[in-house]
Amino acid sequence: MVDQNVKDRIEQDIKGNDVVLYMKGTPVFPQCGFSAAVVQVLSTVGVKFKGINILEDPGLRQGLKDYSNWPTFPQLYVKGELVGGCDIVREMYESGELQSLLADKGVATGANA
Numbered sequence: 001m002v003d004q005n006v007k008d009r010i011e012q013d014i015k016g017n018d019v020v021l022y023m024k025g026t027p028v029f030p031q032c033g034f035s036a037a038v039v040q041v042l043s044t045v046g047v048k049f050k051g052i053n054i055l056e057d058p059g060l061r062q063g064l065k066d067y068s069n070w071p072t073f074p075q076l077y078v079k080g081e082l083v084g085g086c087d088i089v090r091e092m093y094e095s096g097e098l099q100s101l102l103a104d105k106g107v108a109t110g111a112n113a
């Protein structure tokens with residue numbers, strides 16, 4: 001059961017921003033290697049994203065696990081949908097699937113971002 005206020009905040013963020021990364025630390029100063037790896041992938045792809053530091057908010061940290069039924073961070077959302085964590089994002093990047101997903105969803109990358 002996700003607290004309604006937390007749920008509203010999550011939905012505001014993931015629906016109001018094309019790409020959102022819930023992570024430990026910030027994009028400039030990640031505080032976990034898994035989060036740092038996803039920041040690195042997103043930077044390489046050249047996509048703009050909103051990074052949200054769950055270490056600053058225990059309610060959000062737990063709420064996200066319940067909201068998406070996903071127990072760990074980072075969590076990457078594109079156009080309101082959970083894509084996955086570090087392993088999935090890395091695999092999708094290496095296979096080109098991440099780039100295709102972003103293109104299919106109309107999210108600008110590279111020089112167009």
Ligand SMILES: N[C@@H](CCC(=O)N[C@@H](CS)C(=O)NCC(=O)O)C(=O)O
Binds near residue numbers: 072074
């Ligand atoms: N295999 C995971 C690795 C991420 C992971 O294991 N994260 C842990 C440690 S940073 C986590 O978020 N644990 C729950 C928590 O800290 O609330 C992935 O692909 O994202």
